[in-house]
Amino acid sequence: MKNLTAVDLTFRVAVIALAFASLAACAANPAAAPAQSVTPCTYVGRLMDAEHVGFDTNRVAEIAAYDASSDKLVATTKTFFKADSRRNYALRIPMASKSVDGALAPGSTVRIEVKEPNGMVWSGLVVDNDAEIGGPGSVKEVDMVLAYCTNAYGIDNDLLDDLRRAWQNSAYHVEGETFDPRKDYDGDGMSTIGEALSGTNPFDPNDCLSIRSFRRAGQDAGAKDVLTFECRPGRSYRLEVTDSLENPNWQTKEFSRDENGTPINYINVPSTGSSEETPTVYLLPQTGPKAFFRIKAD
Numbered sequence: 001m002k003n004l005t006a007v008d009l010t011f012r013v014a015v016i017a018l019a020f021a022s023l024a025a026c027a028a029n030p031a032a033a034p035a036q037s038v039t040p041c042t043y044v045g046r047l048m049d050a051e052h053v054g055f056d057t058n059r060v061a062e063i064a065a066y067d068a069s070s071d072k073l074v075a076t077t078k079t080f081f082k083a084d085s086r087r088n089y090a091l092r093i094p095m096a097s098k099s100v101d102g103a104l105a106p107g108s109t110v111r112i113e114v115k116e117p118n119g120m121v122w123s124g125l126v127v128d129n130d131a132e133i134g135g136p137g138s139v140k141e142v143d144m145v146l147a148y149c150t151n152a153y154g155i156d157n158d159l160l161d162d163l164r165r166a167w168q169n170s171a172y173h174v175e176g177e178t179f180d181p182r183k184d185y186d187g188d189g190m191s192t193i194g195e196a197l198s199g200t201n202p203f204d205p206n207d208c209l210s211i212r213s214f215r216r217a218g219q220d221a222g223a224k225d226v227l228t229f230e231c232r233p234g235r236s237y238r239l240e241v242t243d244s245l246e247n248p249n250w251q252t253k254e255f256s257r258d259e260n261g262t263p264i265n266y267i268n269v270p271s272t273g274s275s276e277e278t279p280t281v282y283l284l285p286q287t288g289p290k291a292f293f294r295i296k297a298d
């Protein structure tokens with residue numbers, strides 16, 4: 001087992017809901033009232049490795065939260081897989097109405113620790129501004145990437161080394177040139193970093209995240225547009241649409257996986273999935289004379 005102290009630079013954070021109802025019970029005389037247990041605060045989001053492959057039920061990571069002041073273990077959970085959500089973990093932090101007898105209360109801070117299935121432990125994870133837990137019943141959306149990054153490109157140091165070696169062994173290597181992972185060496189429209197994080201080959205112009213085919217819906221009632229794209233293991237995909245590329249206003253477009261399926265916003269591929277699955281998705285026809293689509297990999 002190897003212990004690391006890591007600061008993830010890529011947390012994306014949004015507090016999506018807050019509820020304060022349970023605080024009212026102690027408002028009359030907060031000093032005298034005993035601490036009461038209240039609805040937990042929940043951290044939810046997507047836990048990914050350095051290449052943005054999500055952990056799931058095939059590749060289970062364990063997540064633990066510690067009280068930052070006492071280092072006492074307060075909550076644990078494991079990653080899961082849901083076909084219709086990019087989230088793969090939910091960590092419920094038990095709370096009390098106030099901080100007595102070691103109970104966590106609004107304003108307390110936690111330290112997150114992650115154990116990968118290979119035994120590697122990421123300890124001391126700093127959750128940016130989200131170490132402080134929210135109010136009772138609050139939900140904090142926190143994505144976590146297990147990356148150790150001290151370079152200027154914002155990616156894992158080992159991944160950067162791997163990409164540099166692959167470039168040196170590729171047809172795009174130029175003696176004396178410095179490797180820059182922000183470049184699109186193979187000229188397929190995606191940067192080297194973008195390809196590495198979406199699971200395609202940065203040094204193969206025929207391999208990149210792309211829409212493979214699109215067919216407009218016919219005139220029949222209920223007909224749908226049909227779109228296909230290639231997936232990679234462990235990634236989560238979403239679709240966006242805009243009616244103009246001059247002043248694009250990209251909006252999330254719902255997927256529907258079959259003719260009668262309930263529309264969903266994400267297509268998730270298990271971490272042990274086929275390396276080049278090409279899903280066919282059916283879309284409600286876009287209104288208006290033009291529509292431009294794009295696929296995003298998380």
Ligand SMILES: [Ca+2]
Nearest residue numbers: 201202204207
């Ligand atoms: Ca490529």
